[in-house]
Amino acid sequence: MFYDYFNEEDFKELCGYEIDGRWYPRVTKIIDIKSKPALYRFYGEAASYNAAKEITENSAKEGTLIHEVVEKLMVGENPEIPDEIKPAIQGYLNFIENKNIHVDKEYVEKRIFHTEHRYAGTIDTLALIDGKFGVLDIKTSQAIYRDYNLQTSAYVEALLSELPSLETRWILRIDQVKKCFRCGGTMRPKGGRNKIRKGKSVLCKEEEHQWSDLTGVTEMQEFPFWKEDFQAFLGAKKLWEWENSYWLKRIGYIN
Numbered sequence: 048m049f050y051d052y053f054n055e056e057d058f059k060e061l062c063g064y065e066i067d068g069r070w071y072p073r074v075t076k077i078i079d080i081k082s083k084p085a086l087y088r089f090y091g092e093a094a095s096y097n098a099a100k101e102i103t104e105n106s107a108k109e110g111t112l113i114h115e116v117v118e119k120l121m122v123g124e125n126p127e128i129p130d131e132i133k134p135a136i137q138g139y140l141n142f143i144e145n146k147n148i149h150v151d152k153e154y155v156e157k158r159i160f161h162t163e164h165r166y167a168g169t170i171d172t173l174a175l176i177d178g179k180f181g182v183l184d185i186k187t188s189q190a191i192y193r194d195y196n197l198q199t200s201a202y203v204e205a206l207l208s209e210l211p212s213l214e215t216r217w218i219l220r221i222d223q224v225k226k227c228f229r230c231g232g233t234m235r236p237k238g239g240r241n242k243i244r245k246g247k248s249v250l251c252k253e254e255e256h257q258w259s260d261l262t263g264v265t266e267m268q269e270f271p272f273w274k275e276d277f278q279a280f281l282g283a284k285k286l287w288e289w290e291n292s293y294w295l296k297r298i299g300y301i302n
């Protein structure tokens with residue numbers, strides 16, 4: 048919306064990247080156009096708007112921290128690992144050691160763009176896993192959501208002209224939870240929310256859980272078919288352009 052930005056420069060800065068003298072909107076910004084019912088429910092159930100906002104922000108901070116440390120590990124650095132995310136990072140290290148995952152250091156945090164469809168983004172990395180070559184995206188959410196497929200399909204399509212051997216994409220989810228010894232439930236303290244989810248048996252009463260220490264949770268899912276997701280991404284992009292047409296016309300991105 049036009050009132051969200053001060054001027055053209057502000058819009059360009061907040062919504063995209065300048066690459067080789069051309070401006071491209073960011074994939075994650077474009078995808079923001081899609082509604083997020085789970086987020087509305089979370090806000091609705093929270094004590095107040097500000098309380099929900101604080102949890103979301105703290106949670107994002109923790110996610111960013113995990114992301115940064117994992118990326119440093121991926122390029123072979125030996126970063127200091129803050130205590131509060133040690134379980135998640137240890138979980139990740141165990142996972143990587145047990146799987147046949149080779150990360151391409153050249154592509155960690157690499158800026159990518161699509162000249163024909165005119166969008167850009169930053170990938171987490173490319174990887175070779177069990178002989179397949181693809182885009183690997185890291186998430187620190189409590190689950191792997193289908194929405195991620197829009198984002199990664201855009202990355203794959205942007206890279207294909209340069210890397211025609213790309214054949215798939217994965218989401219690698221890194222998180223940390225406490226587990227209840229009695230009921231198998233899990234508690235996720237991320238952001239200060241203490242979200243409890245049921246395990247295999249009935250949840251204990253609130254005071255009766257016996258929580259473990261925080262432990263890392265790492266899971267990986269492959270999403271080999273991206274064409275349909277990419278069509279949906281282009282649809283989202285069209286809608287995003289419509290919503291932002293005031294600014295996009297002013298900067299000459301659309302007529």
Ligand SMILES: [Zn+2]
Binds near residue numbers: 232255
């Ligand atoms: Zn329990």
